[in-house]
Amino acid sequence: MVLFFLLGSLMAVAGASGVVVARKPVHGVIGMILNFLGLALLYVSLQAEFLAVVQIIVYAGAVMVLFLFVVALLTAHAKPPAMGPSPLRGQGWRAGLVAVLLLTALLPVGVVVPGRAEPWEGDFGGVVRFGQELLTTHLLAFEALALVLMVAVIGVVILVGRPPQRRRGARGEGGS
């Protein structure tokens, strides 16, 4: 478990740094994949096996494909547009300061959570418990989530769909 944790955290941090500093967007995407896989390992080390599987399917699967698709589409033009990190112009310093301040504020935070020294035993990340909770106590939230997904689908369709003014007389040549 500790091994999983070490490996996972290494991958996660390396991936995250990759996203932040990479020059080419594709390298950023690879960093993200590394980060996602690292997190899946971390979930395993915390015995949240089901979540680890979901993490790989949803993130490393679906979300990454979306990102790769867009990056590929955008860089497929004649010459790759300059999508590297921009000259920092002082903003980098400020952002770094914010991040470091945040980190120094949060790191000791982890140390002082009292009364939670021991993890509890038993079925933590199993599918059965998950499903039961999801469809009983969290039923309403589950339905709200379904609504969120539907809204996202409608939003995507309306954004990239065909504009309405070409509708008349163009039934056969729709699509795109």
Added chain:
Amino acid sequence: MAVTGMNFTLLLPELILVATGILLVLLDLFTEQKRVLVYAGLAGVLASLLALIPGFGTTASIWADMIQVDSLAGFFKIVFLAVTALALLVSLEYVERRQIQAGEFYALLIFATVGMFLMASSLNLLVIYLGLELVAIASYALVGLLKQDGRSVEASIKYLLVSSATSAVFLFGISLVYGTTGSLALPQIAQALAAGAASQPVLFAGMLFLLAGLAFKVAAFPFHMWAPDTYEGSPTPISAFLITGAEAAGFAALLRVFLVGLPGLADAWTTIFAALSVLTMTYGNVTAISQTKIKRLMAYSAIAQAGYVLVGLAVATGQGTAAMLYYLLVYAFMTVGAFAVIILVANSGAGEEISDFRGLSQRSPFFAWALVIYFLSLIGIPPTAGFFGKLNLFSAAIAADMTWLAVVMVINSVISAPYYFKVIRTMFLEEAAEAEPVRAPASLTWATAITLVVTILLGLVPDQVYSWVRLVAGAL
């Protein structure tokens, strides 16, 4: 295992709205008459309003404590439904002119309203988060709908990036609060705080994250930078909808999270809210003075108004909450009304610069005078509704021994007068380039008339409404 409290009757308002939204998408496929969609949407909103009746006066926690039905939720639902109905009315003409996909447009508007419902009527951080995202995702699409107009899409992507980043901040806050109190339900969090968890620095950090996340949603000062762009770039009816509805939903969530969930840390957050309030109103008013575009002016004015509303949270008393609710109610009507006039001018072929309002008093006296009344109300001049809204906030601040805050409010109201009067002067004293009267569609006339009547009525007989609002605030 069965779900406890599967109460469909009390969930009916939300269910009706969801059904209406789906119906609109389907109906769009079968009709070329897009007006029908607006009527169907309005019918759905009305039905949802009627479905609120069984829930009045009851306080119930349903669906495994995920949804709270109480008078505060009822109040906000009425505000949201009113805003949605008015947004549907003012969109009718706009959607036809701009050739926006009508079915999806109206459906997303309705779904966003469902999200606002969830934000206002839940005591569970999970459901509040989902409501927030429902509103957000629907608005990203709505803001970016004018695909021919570069500003619209750019407003959309900026709004999306800022909003999702702040959602992440909000979530980080939720995770810290959950970790220290062991619960996502606000009443249990309050219990854990009372039992001694309040002294933990982790919880304090979590509180700050929650505060920052929600402050972004209501466009409070250091977190406002998305608002002017978004409100300027998006389709005008959507600006009106977001500026009133989404902002009110943000305040509903703030009220729930801080007054119900974190009263144990009130010492800290009242100070922060007081500071935010002063900064927000001053920044909004000072920046608004130099604006030349009417939608940007309204955006900065909205930031300033959010500053006034934050006074209610800074005092953290029942009186303050009541004043907040009253102001949000008034604000919704006067702002949507002002946007109805903006849409009218934009539809008549002129642009959205302040100079396009030249000579409106001759071209359309009714709308010009209506805009005067909304602006007087926004400044806070008696006997309009805005005056009583500000008066309530003012006396709440005095009662809570925060006289300095009340003084800042008054100074700000004075600062705000010039930029509103600039528009009024343009309308009345400058000649129009073309003097022909503006043709006003029935939908815009109705929307203006309704908001006008409410703005004046809330100013003439504020006591009845205010006593109801006090009851609502007392139930929190």
Added chain:
Amino acid sequence: MVPLPYVLGLAALLFSLGLYGVLTQRNAVRILMAIELMLNSVNLNLVGFARYLEPDRPGGQLFAIFVMTVAAAEVAVALAIILVIAHRRDDVDIDKINLLKW
């Protein structure tokens, strides 16, 4: 078993990295990636806490699932908007999106 403070510290580190990315990157797609990092660190926090809280208080792990799903929906809409912008012009650099003042 890994002690909780390590998990929380790691999550804080990942969150800060993500925040740094959001603040420094100028490209919309990459800002979006940095936001995903932040969301992932939130999930790690939630799972870590859930592991150490009493078993009769579920929510942390379930919340993580909700965050993932919403994030996926958000990414879909975001990339749709980015595609619309890319169709209008050939880049998605935030700096060049300047019709509106930032």
